[in-house]
Amino acid sequence: MISNSSEAKDQPGAFAPPKARVSFLKRRQALGWLRQISIRLTVPLVLIVIWVIVSEMELIRPLFLPPPGQMKQAFENLDSLLPQAILTTTTMTLTGFAIGTAVGTLMGLIMAYSRIIREFLGTVFDFLRPVPVFALIPLFILWFGIGRAPQVALIAMGTSVILGVTTLEAIRNVPPIYIRAALTLGANRRRIYRTIILPYIIPHLIGAIRVSAAASWGLDVAAEFMGSQQGLGYLIILQQTYLRTSGIILLVIVYSILAFITDMVIAFIEAHITRWTERRTSGGIVASIIGLA
Amino acid sequence: MAQQNREPGQPKIRLEHLFFGYEKQFVIEDFSLEINDREFVSIVGPSGCGKTTLLNMIAGLLQPTQGQIWLDNIHPDHPGPDRTMVFQSDAVFPWYTVEQNIEYGLKATQKPRKERRETVDRLLHLVGLEADRKKFPRQLSGGMRKRVDIARAMALQPKVLLMDEPFAALDVLTKERLQEDFLDIWTSTPMTVVFVTHDLEEALFLSQRVVVMSRNPGRVEKVVNIPLIHPRRLVVKTSAEFQEIRRDLVEVMYAMHGGLEAR
16 A cells, blocks of 8 residues: 655665675675784784883893793693682682672662662662772671682672662663653553563663673682682782792783683673664674674 | 545544643643544644643643543543554664564553454555564664554554654655655544644644644644545645645744744
8 A cells, every 4th residue: 555665775685786796795895804803903913022022121020021931831830720710710700790690680670660669778779889899808708708608799799789770770761752652552560661671771781791790800809819719819819929920910811811701702692682772792892802793 | 545534523532621730830721622533633833832741641641730631531541552642753662673563552452462463464564564574673764663653553543643743853755755645544544633743734734623832821822624635645735725724824823923024
C-alpha cells in the first residue's frame, strides 16, 4: 500500500559493490590495517629503543632501570613460582570482582527501583562512597584476619562502589520519553523496569564493569602488599626486598597482561549484548590502541 | 482507496473547562472542546501554548488541575492502551528491532502470541516496513523510525491516537510523504486522531477540524472546519480553497500577537 523507496536509499547495506571490486576493496582494507598498526606501534617501539639505549649505556643505574637483557634472567628466577602466583592472584581478583560487581549492581538496581530504600540507604551510601578503600585495609585485616578474606573483601568493596554509583546514575539518565511511551502502550512499572530501564543501562554498566575490572587488579596489588604469603603482589614485595628491579618490572608486565585479557573478554561480551547501540568498540581500549579492534 | 465517508459521530472525547498549572499562572485556562468519534482534529498554536500539556492530559500522563476529561463515559486518569501516543522526539526503543518495537504494547497488554504476530505483520505492511522488520532503529532513517513509532502506537488498535508534533523533526519531503501516507492509514481505520502541531499547513492538510490555541494562558481561540474532501493528496495544498482557509487562519494567529503590523 505504501512504498518508501526514497527513504530506503539512506539505509545501510543498500549499497553493495560489484564482485569484481570486492577483492580490490579487501586489499585496500588490508593495506589500511597494516598502516594503522604501524602507526600505532611506533611510539611503543621508540620507547623500547630508548629503554635499550639508556640502560645498555648505563645512563641510568641498572638498579633503577635494568637493561632488557636482564628480563630473561628475571623470568628464569621466577619461572617456578609464577604459575602458582598467577593462579592465586587471578582467583582472588576475579572472586572479589565478581562479588563486588554483583553486589554493586544489585544495590544500584534496588535503590533505583524503590524510593524508600533509596532514601533509607542513601545517606550511608553517599557517606561511604568517597572513602578511599585503601584506608580500610587495616580495618579489614582486623575484622577478617590475615589471608585471603580481607583481600577479597577489599576488592569487592572497591568494585561494588563503582558499580553501585554507575547503576544509579545510569538509571537517573534514562530519557523520560521512553518511559512515557511505554506507559501509553500499557506497560506497568515492573515491565518498564525490565524492558526499558535494564536494556538502557546495560551499555553504561558494561563501561563501569570494565573500569572496575581494571581497578580490581590494582586493588589486588594493594591487598597483597598487606601481609600476603602468596600471589603476584607478594612476589613484587619479595623482589623489592632483594632489590631485583627486573623482577618487579616482569611482574608488572604479568599484571598488565592479565588486566588486558580481562578487558578483552568483557569487551567481547559487550559487543554481543549491545548490538543495538551506535557506539561499537569490539576489541577493548588497549586492543583498539594496538590495532586489534 | 475507498471514498472516505466520515459522518461526525458521537462525541468521543469531551474536555470540560480544563485548567492546568497554578492559580494566576495557568498554562491552560478554561479549555473546552468536543472531539467526535473517528474525527481528525488538529490543535495548532504558538510554542509554549500548552498543546503538549493538553495531549498529555488526554493521554493520562498528566492530571488537569481543574475540569474534567471524558473519554466515552469514563475519566481516563491514567494511561491506557485505548489512547496511544506518537511523540515528537525519537521514542522508538533503540534496543528492540522494528518488529519487537511494534509488538511492545501487544506484549504489555498480554495479547496471545498468534494475535501478536498477525498484528505485527499487518502493521509492517501498512507502514511499508516489511523488509526492515529485523533491523534495529539505528539502521533506519528518521522517516522510517517515525513509521515504526506510528505502527507501534497503532498496534493496540486504540480508539484515540494522540500525536504530538510527530513529523516536526523530519525534512520537508519525508514529512509530506508521511502526511499523505498517514492520511491513508487513518482512512482505513476507525481511529479518532488528535494531532498537535505548530505547522498550520500540516494541520489544514490533515484534519477535518483545526483548533487554534492562544498562549498565556492556553485557550481555544478559534475552531475552523476544513471542508476539503478526504482522501486528500498533496496537490490540494496548492488549491485556491486551501490557500484561502490558510490565509484566514494566518490572520487569526497574527491577530493573537497584536496584529500583522506589530511584526
